[in-house]
Amino acid sequence: MRLSPLYLKKNPVMLLTELSFLLTVIYIIYARKLTFFYATISVLIFVTVWFGTFVDSYSEHQAKITASSLLKVTSNLSVRKILQNGSEVYVPPDAVSAEDVILVKENEIIPLDGIIVEGAAAIDESLVTGESLPVIKSVNDEVISGSKVVSDWIKIRVTKTLKESYVYRIASMIEKTKRPKDESEKQLDILLYGLSFLLSLVVFSLGLIIRLLGFSLSLPILLGFYVCLLPTTIGALEEAIGISGLTRLWKIKVISKSGKAIEAAGDIDVVLLDKTGTITLGKREPVRIIPLNSHSEEEVAKALFLSSVQDDTPEGKAILRYLQNKNYVPNEIDQAIIASYEEFSAKTRKSGIYYKSIRLPGREMYKELRLIRKSDFYGVYLNEKMPIFKGAPDVMKNIFRAPPELDEKLEEIAKEGGTPLAVAVGDEIIGLVELKDILKEGIKEQIDALKSMGIEPYMVTGDHPITAKIIASEVGISNVISQAKPEDKYKKVLEEQSKGKTIAMVGDGTNDAPALARANVGLAMYSGTEVAKEAANMIDLESDPSKIIDVIKLGKQLLITRGSLATFSIANDVSKYFVVLPALLSFLSVAKVLNVLHLPLHIAVIAALVYNAIIIPILMPIAIKGISFKPKSPKRVFLENVLVYGLGGVILPFIAIKLIGILIMTI
Numbered sequence: 001m002r003l004s005p006l007y008l009k010k011n012p013v014m015l016l017t018e019l020s021f022l023l024t025v026i027y028i029i030y031a032r033k034l035t036f037f038y039a040t041i042s043v044l045i046f047v048t049v050w051f052g053t054f055v056d057s058y059s060e061h062q063a064k065i066t067a068s069s070l071l072k073v074t075s076n077l078s079v080r081k082i083l084q085n086g087s088e089v090y091v092p093p094d095a096v097s098a099e100d101v102i103l104v105k106e107n108e109i110i111p112l113d114g115i116i117v118e119g120a121a122a123i124d125e126s127l128v129t130g131e132s133l134p135v136i137k138s139v140n141d142e143v144i145s146g147s148k149v150v151s152d153w154i155k156i157r158v159t160k161t162l163k164e165s166y167v168y169r170i171a172s173m174i175e176k177t178k179r180p181k182d183e184s185e186k187q188l189d190i191l192l193y194g195l196s197f198l199l200s201l202v203v204f205s206l207g208l209i210i211r212l213l214g215f216s217l218s219l220p221i222l223l224g225f226y227v228c229l230l231p232t233t234i235g236a237l238e239e240a241i242g243i244s245g246l247t248r249l250w251k252i253k254v255i256s257k258s259g260k261a262i263e264a265a266g267d268i269d270v271v272l273l274d275k276t277g278t279i280t281l282g283k284r285e286p287v288r289i290i291p292l293n294s295h296s297e298e299e300v301a302k303a304l305f306l307s308s309v310q311d312d313t314p315e316g317k318a319i320l321r322y323l324q325n326k327n328y329v330p331n332e333i334d335q336a337i338i339a340s341y342e343e344f345s346a347k348t349r350k351s352g353i354y355y356k357s358i359r360l361p362g363r364e365m366y367k368e369l370r371l372i373r374k375s376d377f378y379g380v381y382l383n384e385k386m387p388i389f390k391g392a393p394d395v396m397k398n399i400f401r402a403p404p405e406l407d408e409k410l411e412e413i414a415k416e417g418g419t420p421l422a423v424a425v426g427d428e429i430i431g432l433v434e435l436k437d438i439l440k441e442g443i444k445e446q447i448d449a450l451k452s453m454g455i456e457p458y459m460v461t462g463d464h465p466i467t468a469k470i471i472a473s474e475v476g477i478s479n480v481i482s483q484a485k486p487e488d489k490y491k492k493v494l495e496e497q498s499k500g501k502t503i504a505m506v507g508d509g510t511n512d513a514p515a516l517a518r519a520n521v522g523l524a525m526y527s528g529t530e531v532a533k534e535a536a537n538m539i540d541l542e543s544d545p546s547k548i549i550d551v552i553k554l555g556k557q558l559l560i561t562r563g564s565l566a567t568f569s570i571a572n573d574v575s576k577y578f579v580v581l582p583a584l585l586s587f588l589s590v591a592k593v594l595n596v597l598h599l600p601l602h603i604a605v606i607a608a609l610v611y612n613a614i615i616i617p618i619l620m621p622i623a624i625k626g627i628s629f630k631p632k633s634p635k636r637v638f639l640e641n642v643l644v645y646g647l648g649g650v651i652l653p654f655i656a657i658k659l660i661g662i663l664i665m666t667i
Helices: 012-032 037-077 166-174 184-211 219-229 232-251 259-266 275-279 297-308 314-323 333-338 393-397 408-415 443-452 465-475 488-499 510-518 530-534 545-582 589-594 601-625 634-666
Strands: 078-083 088-091 101-105 112-124 135-137 151-159 254-256 272-275 280-291 340-342 352-355 386-391 419-427 428-439 456-460 480-481 503-507 521-524 538-540
Touching: 012 037, 012 184, 012 219, 037 219, 037 601, 078 589, 088 275, 088 408, 101 112, 101 259, 135 428, 166 386, 184 219, 184 232, 184 545, 219 272, 219 545, 219 601, 232 254, 232 259, 232 545, 232 601, 254 352, 254 545, 259 480, 259 545, 272 275, 272 419, 272 488, 275 280, 275 428, 275 456, 275 465, 280 314, 297 314, 297 333, 297 352, 297 386, 297 419, 297 428, 340 530, 386 393, 393 419, 393 428, 408 419, 408 428, 408 465, 428 465, 428 480, 443 456, 443 465, 456 465, 456 488, 465 480, 488 503, 488 510, 503 510, 503 545, 510 521, 510 545, 521 530, 521 545, 545 589, 545 601, 545 634
Parallel strands: 272 456, 272 503, 456 480, 503 521, 521 538
Antiparallel strands: 078 088, 078 101, 101 151, 112 135, 112 151, 254 538, 280 428, 340 352, 352 386, 386 419, 419 428
């Protein structure tokens, strides 16, 4: 099917090569010249076409294997559908509609995307996210088709039909048939069309001139020379390079909605990086406790522990871990657990307990904290019900008495890039705890890699400017957008694009959607909102914002691979021209001088055609896997490309064709 001219019409080089084969066969039959030499020429031309279609077919096959393996996961399942009367019925996945409720039990695959409406279970999402550890999900949590329930059971309200499900969408994105050509491929096609047309004129004119000079040159030899000049190498490998870009992206669990997005990733000039989750872990950890107003570190630590004992937020848990490691565990935990608790909210920006001692008749079961003082707080005596809170310093200062040195300590923490929380007992602030968002491992090296590629990184954060600059300086970023709002990201994208720059950004929220849609490369987190995922042109299944750096590297690798192999192919054609042309014009004395390989005409044509055919499968692994890429400046990459693939492409044909010629003459 791929050898059909109707299929090859989208690949001008391979189409012209196949037409050359057909013309050679017609000549042999019409002129009745079925010689070994002519037969060999026709076979070698055909093999060249076959290798070209094989590379195309193989790379597409690899993509379809990935897609079909995903589809098999859900399409062959039997779904346990819950009817309105509560009974169960087994139906195929394509018979389930949105809003239907299905039951999935332990060790079963989730067939369709949906939301849990009943039950809780440990779910393995490694098929689609790559995360090997199961995650606990319960009511109102979203589940992905293709995931596996490893414990318990859940009832799911289906939100998408089978063909709208996540697995089907991934499969359609991966399949080559859904992949439009990107801009660099279109430009390369234009170049190949132009070269093919020019070479056709050259060979036709050459044959005409030789005839006018009174010499004869058979059509198979002329066509063999023509095929050697065509850029068959890049013509055969071009499609494989594009397809493999999508499959390599899939290996790092990122789905691209188009080849254009991958190409744009290779041309990025500016990347907007969120501080939280990209540069830092996004989990603030306590690093030190600062006592105030003659209180001891132990007093502050134990009060902090009690205020956090019912705190289920990541920061609350991090504080408890830190204090346990420091052996700051108070005896009053039992009382704190049963005390009334005020949860943290964006409005109050504080959390803690109202501590109350437990008494039995005639006996005090637990001693009051030494910190209790006989003063009134909101009309409640402290020895009856005492607040123990932690929270944002500006909020806490409005509720509790602040010691004189508080502002000085807060400024000190800000200069170090930390985030302070004030700790209060009774009616006064007794100390501070400093929290820091920990830098991701290796992030500084990744930022350095971006800069070495000529990419300008911006750190975007909602933090205070002082804190933002300190964290940015630790990773080597000089451009900071602090106290950023969603519209600030969008304005920055517009501003940089107005300068002719290519922009990449990461987002996960609905308010990020305008900037994600506007950016040349918008990477949305799978854990983000549907609006963000629809606006972006790439989706990260592992929801790791720092993946944008890997995407940029892969985009660079794709462009370098295409450019290098195109350079090599054209350089090869130049060399083959100077190898075969002197042999063709051997009847001229000047041509004999130029025949540096000293190969007879028949041997030169066959050797060049053999080389022309076998170089395609030899380079196929490079096209599919990509050229090894290390972050370097564009100038250095260009020079290396010219030296290795340009100069190498000129020299290699002379050596290879000479060796093949010697081998043929020996045989």
